[in-house]
Amino acid sequence: MSQNPTTPVRTRIAPSPTGFLHLGTARTALFSWAYARHFGGKFVLRIEDTDVARSTQDSVEQILASMNWLGLDYDEGPIYQMQRLERYSAVVEQLINEGKAYRCYCSPAELDEMREAQRARGEKTHYDRRWRPEPGKVLPAAPEGVQPVVRFKNPLEGDVTWVDVVKGSITINNREIDDLIIVRPDGVPTYNFCVVVDDWDMAISHVFRGDEHVNNTPWQINIFNALGAPLPQFGHVPVILGDDGQKLSKRRGAVSVTAYEEAGYLPEAMLNYLSRLGWSHGDEELFSREQLVAWFDGSHLSKSPAQWDPAKLEWVNSQYIKQADDERLAVLVAAQLVKRGLKVDAATLVPMCALFKDRCATTVALTDWLSMYFAPVAASAEDLAAHVTEAVKPALQTLAAKLSEAEWNKVGIAAAIKETITAHGIKMPLLAMPVRALVCGRVQTPSVDAVLALFPKEIVIERLRNT
Incomplete structure (x- = not known):
């Protein structure tokens, strides 16, 4: 659907606060947000909290935090369904009065018995509409002590057809559709009813959602x-x-959007990656938020399932980390270090982030690198055995002595290293590897002189002498 909409664009996301904002809902929110922004419309956040038993304030706060982290700003909301019960009740009464809904007094036991009999006859199980008013039909008296549900009087004939933005034309016959319960016995309305009243009242023009909702759509269209x-x-x-x-689901190991923040991913990388799950713009892999909005007109949405690829997400994030401002990364790393019990001024981290960010896919990985500057290190026994040999230990002591007298910058450190390898008649790698192992706790790092220059001199000398 690439043609311009003929009515003002208003989209929404309506998560249920029964857990974290999962990745599928985050992607749907992103598509809804981008579509509204592309056409200069409005994006609405609605909290579908009518599942009272499972909805929690913690989940609401986690959803809001996830939206905020991703930068999916909304124009209206959050709007809570449980604050709209009077409105739903008024619409229910309207439908009952117009003969478009009715009260059903079937007990759960009666419904079970009904389904068992249908299964025994080899029929598809459905409500048999015994309480549905029809011309000439005599209904039994309402039983005492039974709290009724309210059911929508679904059309018995004809088809429900709509042209789906993603899937194209879809048709479902009304004979396949039950008389939907729209109000539970406790008086709380159900999802399929509330969503219609909400979308109507809020003038929602376009509904993006997961295709597990396709079967709900005929009910909603009929309402x-x-x-x-x-x-x-x-x-x-x-x-x-x-x-x-x-x-990918909560029950199958999916984690929350905010878990990716904690794992060191950048929001713009997550936004970029999520948008490519089921949508594309040519062969573009990396693009800004502004480019996404400029391109997202509702076309090029895939009909096929998308594959979550952690390695691809990690690669995308690494590209954004390489481009990120060092000052911004320093703030993020400082927060990660606090979690490890290390309080470090972010300004101290700026040159370190500049040196190491090209090697890192996440800010957690960057923190792993930089922690060697603020906490003791220990190389593996294998690395120590391989590189800190008896033959090289004299050179390490010479280097420690020369560094203690050197000007503490890259040039001074490089000169001390050069003098040491000349004095001992060894090649650079033979000295650099044990220096890395002792000072950094690992044998692969950027240029040794650049790495050492960011340490306090006394720490380097102490670690070199600790052989």
Whole structure:
């Protein structure tokens, strides 16, 4: 759908606060946000909290934090469904009064018995509409002590057809659709009903959501029609698959959006990666938020499931870390160091981030590198045995002595190293590897003189003499 919309664009994301904001919902939020921004429309955040037993304030706060971290700013909201119960009740009464909904007094036991009988006859299980009012039909008296549900009076004939933004034309026959419960016995309305009233009241023009909602759409369209409300355009995006080829979900090891923040990913990298799961713009792999908004017109959305690829996300993040301001990285690394019990002024970290960021895929990896400047290190026994040999120990002591007299910068350190290898008649790697092992705790680093220059002189000398 690349043509310009004919009505003002209003999109929404409506997570349920029964857990963290998972990656599929984050991607849907991103698509909804980008589409609204592309067309100069509005993006609405709605919290679908009618599952009272499972909804928590912690989940709400985690959802808001995830949206904020990703930079998905919303124009309206958050709007909470539980604060709109009066509105839902009014619409329910309207539908009942117009003969478009009815009260059903079936007990759970009766419904179970009904389904068992249908299964025994080899039929598809469905509500048999015994409490549905029809011309000439005599209903039994309402039983005492049974709290009824309210069911929507779904059309019995005809088809529900819509042109999906992603999937194209979809048709489902009304005979396949049950009389949906729209109010539970406790008086709380259900998802499929609330979402229609909300989208109607909020003038939502385009609904992007996961394709697990395709089966809900015919019910919702019929309710829209019963209310005389304009239909939004629906776009059902394919699922995201995990490494095992199964749908990525909370039950299958998916983690929260904020967990990626804690793991050292940058929000712009996550936004970039998420947008490529089921959407593309030519062969572009890396692009800015502004480019995404400029390109995202609703076309080029894939019909096929997307594959979550941790290695690809890590690569994307590494590219953004390479481009990131050193001052910004220093602040992020300082926060990571605090978690490790090391309080370091971010300004101290700036030149270190500049030196090491090209080697790192995450800020956690960058913190792993920089922690050697602020905490004791210990090379592996294998590295020590291989490189800190008896033959090289005299050269290490010579280097320690020369460094104690050297001007403490790259030039001075390089000169001390050169004098040492000349004095002992050895090659550079034979000295550099044990120096790295003793001072840095690892044998692969950037240029030794650049690495050592960022240490206090006394720490380098102490570690070299500790052989």
